[in-house]
Amino acid sequence: MGLAPRLDLRQTQGLVMTPQLQQAIKLLQMSNLDLNAFVEQEMERNPLLERDERADFEAPPERAEVRPDAEAAVVVDRGAGEEAAGPSPLDHDYNTDRDEAGAGDMAAAGDAGGLDALGLAVGAWGGGGGARDFTADERGLEETLAGPTSLRDHLSAQMAVDLTDPVDRLVGGHLLGLLDPCGYLTASVEEVAATLGAPPERVAAVLARMQALDPPGLFARSLKECLALQLADRNRLDPAMQALLDHLELLGRRDMPALLKVCGVDAEDLRDMIAEIRALDPKPALRFDGEPIHTVVPDVVMRPNPEGGWLVELNSETLPRVLVNRRYLARVKPAAAADKAVRAFLGDRLQTANWLVKALDQRATTILKVAGEIVRQQDAFLAHGIQHLRPLILRDVAGAIGMHESTVSRVTNNKYIATPRGLFELKYFFTQAINSSAGGEAHSAEAVRARIKALIDAEPPRRVLSDDRIVALLRAEGIDIARRTVAKYREAMRIPSSVQRRREKMALAGA
Structure with a gap:
């Protein structure tokens, strides 16, 4: 066989991931809040983009009508009223014109009315309605409200009253700086004394005195x-409670049974003591400097349809x-027109703006299809409770709506839906299947x-x-499950074993 260079022609098919296609895929993974931030950045970079202020008044809600007896969810009321079963939104020529005066009209109006606008601004500062010397506090009430008090400020105010000696204040300030985020001291008395050059007794x-602060x-x-200090503040640190703290393990x-023996109390008193321990705060500093709680905003909202079924809507807010x-x-x-660089810039910005408008519409349609099918x-x-949650995988939804599994996975990522039964992440509805012992329909792992x-x-x-008894009860209900699976689910829910539960319940019952 001879070796010689030659030219061959081959025809193959392949998917080219253009930058716009990659960005469209990223848009699917974003929640509405992340998408708003992305759109704001695009509006800052693109002068041809502006927010549609008429949407809240004129545009109908984007929603999907879901009927359980239908073969698939039907998307309706998509702005202009087109059905989801029609062509892809990217195949339409959307009218993205702005009918009202935009930024350009405002610029033109500024040439004719700029002095009037300037005069109005001067009148606002120089008229009788405002202070000319800036001495008055004209801030609104929301700008004068106090912010949350930090733990350091809270303790410093108490130290200023309780510690009058300058040396004690110096030691107290050093101890304050050694607190960890939970409120525990990270150094011993000897280490603090060696650092400050003070007697350990002082x-x-x-x-x-610092431990007596609030x-x-x-x-x-x-x-x-930590628990002993809180019990002492409540005047509940008696010998029995001290014995309980000495045996927290x-x-x-x-x-x-061992706690009853070491504490020397009966079952009823032990039950009350344990309730008091559970009511204490093991991390007292977190109430001041803890991370703020972020409220989850649903991306999709659903409600019952008066005509039957459900209505699934995108959160327009x-x-x-x-x-x-x-x-x-x-x-x-x-x-x-005379500047080639400016003309190229405007053409690129126009293409990007048109793509963003169409990509947002395509994203809305895709989310509605996936959420409606789920x-x-x-x-x-949704109608009867978690016992009726059925097993579901990405392939089931993808096959019903004619999309790829990866697309469904991206849509359900970091998206939440508000239902009559609460707020759930879309991924919550995808659970593994557990076979039925009677050969019927499989059961959802979450329902089990x-x-x-x-x-x-x-x-x-x-x-x-016991775990074996739970397996027998579940199999009697038609759920084919192994003992190790029951133990795994029980441990995941932080439920102790049957031996520990029996010991605790018998002791608390007075046996």
């Missing part, structure tokens, strides 16, 4: 000391709507976990259910 005395439990060096193991301001483009285009598949759960928890919550103290 440091210990200042520490005792909230109780701060400046502790262990969980036991027994409480962690739920060894109630967080959904961005943008338009291409062609009036502004028409005003600046003649001036840019609601249709999980209609029994809920059933296991319900059985354990209802067990009597003298007849605690």
Whole structure:
């Protein structure tokens, strides 16, 4: 066989990931809040984009009508009324013109009325309605409200009253700087004394006074000391409670017989003592400097349809709507005709703006299709509860709406839906299947976990259910499950074993 260079022609098919296609895929993964931030950045970079202020008044909601008995969810009321089963939104020539005066009209109006606008501004500062010397505080009430008090400020105000000696204040300030985010002291008395060059006795005395500050439990060096400080503040640190704190490992193991022995109390008193321990705060500093709680904003909202089924709508309050301001483009285009660079810039910005408008519409349609199909598949759960949650995988939804599994995965990523049964992430509805022992329809793993928890919550103290007994009960209900699976689900829900549950319930019942 000879070796010689030659030319061959081959014809192959391949998918080219253009930058716009890559960006469209990223848009699917964004929540509405992330999408709003992205649109704001695009509007800053693109002068041809502007927000559609008329959307809240004129545009109908984008929603999907879901009927459980239908073969698939039907998307309706998509702005202009087109059905989801029609052509892809990217195949349409959308009218993105802005009818009202845009940025260009405002610029033109500024040439004729600029002095009037300037005079109005001067009148606002120089008229009788405002202060000319800037001495009055004209801020609104929302600008004068106090912010949240930090733990350092809260303790410093108390130290200024309780610690009058300058040396004690110096030691107290150093101890304050050694607190960790939970409120525990990260150094011993000897280490603090060596650092400050002070007697350990004086440091210990200042520490005792600092531990008496509000909230109780701060400046502790262990969980036991933290709980003891809070009980002492409530005047509940008696010998029995001290013995319970000395044996917290027994409480962690739920060894109630041993706790009854070391504390020297009966079952009723022990039950009250444990309730008091659980009511304490093991991390007292987090109430001041903890991370703010971020409210989850749903991307999709669903509600019952008066005509039957469900209505699934995109959350219009967080959904961005943008338009291409062609009036502004028409005003600046003649001036840019002579400059090749400016003309190329405007052409690129116009192409990007048109793509963004169409990509947002394509994203809305895709989310509605996926969310509507999920609601249709999980209609029994939404109507009757978690026991009726059916197993579902990405392939089931993708096959029903004619999309790829990766697209469904991107749509359900970091998206939440508000339902009559609460707020759920779209991925919550995708669960593994557990076979039926009677050969019927499979059961959802989430529904099985809920059933296991319900059985354990209802067990009597003298007849605690073992994992084998739970398996037998579930198989009697038609759920084919292994013992190790029951143990795995129980441990995931942080439910102790039957031995620990029996020991705890028998002790608390007075046996």
